[in-house]
Amino acid sequence: MSDFSFIQKSELFSYSGTNCIRNDYYHHECQLCVEICPEDAFHIVRDKLTLFSNECIECSACIGSCPTEALSITSFDPNAYTVSFKDTQEKLLSCKKTTACLGAFDAHHYITMALSSEQMPACDMSHCQECSLNKDKKVASFIRDEINKTNIFLSDCGLKDGVVIIEETTEEENPKRALFKAAFSKVKDAIEEDEKSLSMTLEYQKDPNKNGLPLKFLHLKQALKENISKVSFTSHATNFDIFAKKEISFKDCTNCGDCINFCPTEALLHTSDKQGINFNVGNCIACGICDHICKTDAIKTAKGIDLVDVAFDRGVELVHYEMVMCSECRCPYPYRGGDPICDRCADFREDFAHIFTLQKDM
Numbered sequence: 001m002s003d004f005s006f007i008q009k010s011e012l013f014s015y016s017g018t019n020c021i022r023n024d025y026y027h028h029e030c031q032l033c034v035e036i037c038p039e040d041a042f043h044i045v046r047d048k049l050t051l052f053s054n055e056c057i058e059c060s061a062c063i064g065s066c067p068t069e070a071l072s073i074t075s076f077d078p079n080a081y082t083v084s085f086k087d088t089q090e091k092l093l094s095c096k097k098t099t100a101c102l103g104a105f106d107a108h109h110y111i112t113m114a115l116s117s118e119q120m121p122a123c124d125m126s127h128c129q130e131c132s133l134n135k136d137k138k139v140a141s142f143i144r145d146e147i148n149k150t151n152i153f154l155s156d157c158g159l160k161d162g163v164v165i166i167e168e169t170t171e172e173e174n175p176k177r178a179l180f181k182a183a184f185s186k187v188k189d190a191i192e193e194d195e196k197s198l199s200m201t202l203e204y205q206k207d208p209n210k211n212g213l214p215l216k217f218l219h220l221k222q223a224l225k226e227n228i229s230k231v232s233f234t235s236h237a238t239n240f241d242i243f244a245k246k247e248i249s250f251k252d253c254t255n256c257g258d259c260i261n262f263c264p265t266e267a268l269l270h271t272s273d274k275q276g277i278n279f280n281v282g283n284c285i286a287c288g289i290c291d292h293i294c295k296t297d298a299i300k301t302a303k304g305i306d307l308v309d310v311a312f313d314r315g316v317e318l319v320h321y322e323m324v325m326c327s328e329c330r331c332p333y334p335y336r337g338g339d340p341i342c343d344r345c346a347d348f349r350e351d352f353a354h355i356f357t358l359q360k361d362m
């Protein structure tokens with residue numbers, strides 16, 4: 001059975017359709033949660049993501065995969081855990097002791113923990129191989145990929161240590177759906193008492209002033225800012241999949257503003273005179289929507305990223321135009337030199353030149 005409201009819930013787990021980038025932008029093809037869910041609780045119905053709540057066992061394995069934090073569980077908040085990590089004694093992330101399934105974290109969380117703490121996080125993956133959540137090895141491979149991504153980032157930044165993976169015991173694990181349900185319903189009462197501290201992410205999402213940036217991205221920026229002295233190399237040739245620097249071709253951009261209107265995080269904004277486009281790399285989550293929506297392929301991801309720009313929200317003007325009135329249609333358009341005629345009228349002239357010629361000859 002499925003629900004079709006914006007928020008779909010099982011007992012503790014919820015999926016917010018308004019925060020899902022796939023549902024927010026019709027052409028986005030994200031289905032990371034569908035791929036990782038061990039119980040096939042997510043389905044794409046009429047191109048929209050739908051949670052079949054009866055199938056969800058509230059294991060939290062999918063939470064970290066969501067780039068826009070549309071998925072959450074009231075029993076464990078990876079953002080709250082990440083923020084408190086620097087003050088915890090034991091730097092061990094273990095589904096048996098300190099956390100929910102490590103699938104609840106992604107590279108944003110690991111990098112934040114690694115930068116803000118004196119000691120690197122150690123991830124206990126000893127139980128992954130035998131865990132019933134790890135069907136087709138998808139959950140373990142997601143966890144490993146995110147840790148690898150983190151360690152590449154840390155190493156490129158000049159840090160000599162990285163997140164440690166522990167794979168020691170192979171004790172038999174076979175948590176069944178019923179066990180998960182029972183375990184989580186037992187903690188439900190305790191959760192209700194302390195719901196606020198467990199739901200930092202949900203509280204953040206209710207904030208009317210937030211600009212669409214996922215909380216894990218905000219925490220990562222803060223960790224970079226506070227620990228920039230630990231980073232020996234701030235300028236990089238790659239964007240690590242989690243950042244993107246954009247560029248706009250002056251020749252191709254029509255200043256239509258579509259990229260601005262569809263950017264989910266306000267990384268792109270009109271200049272105050274509306275005749276140009278500003279970009280804040282510290283707000284860009286590399287979703288690619290602007291590239292997709294641009295009809296003239298004017299906007300692209302540029303090579304390289306500077307972490308100081310990301311951490312300190314350094315904005316840059318990508319294009320600026322002088323808007324002039326088109327001599328044919330009298331509409332304002334971005335002037336690039338030559339006859340004052342807009343692209344639409346220039347195309348029209350070219351497409352129907354033969355008709356005008358015939359008229360002239362008659």
Ligand code: SF4
Binds near residue numbers: 021023068
């Ligand atoms: S991973 Fe997140 S953004 Fe992607 S389809 Fe699932 S809920 Fe939507």
Ligand code: SF4
Binds near residue numbers: 248254293295297299
């Ligand atoms: S980059 Fe593309 S979408 Fe953005 S304003 Fe220019 S033409 Fe429009």
Ligand code: SF4
Binds near residue numbers: 263265267287290
């Ligand atoms: S600037 Fe483009 S890639 Fe970056 S968040 Fe906005 S739409 Fe996504």
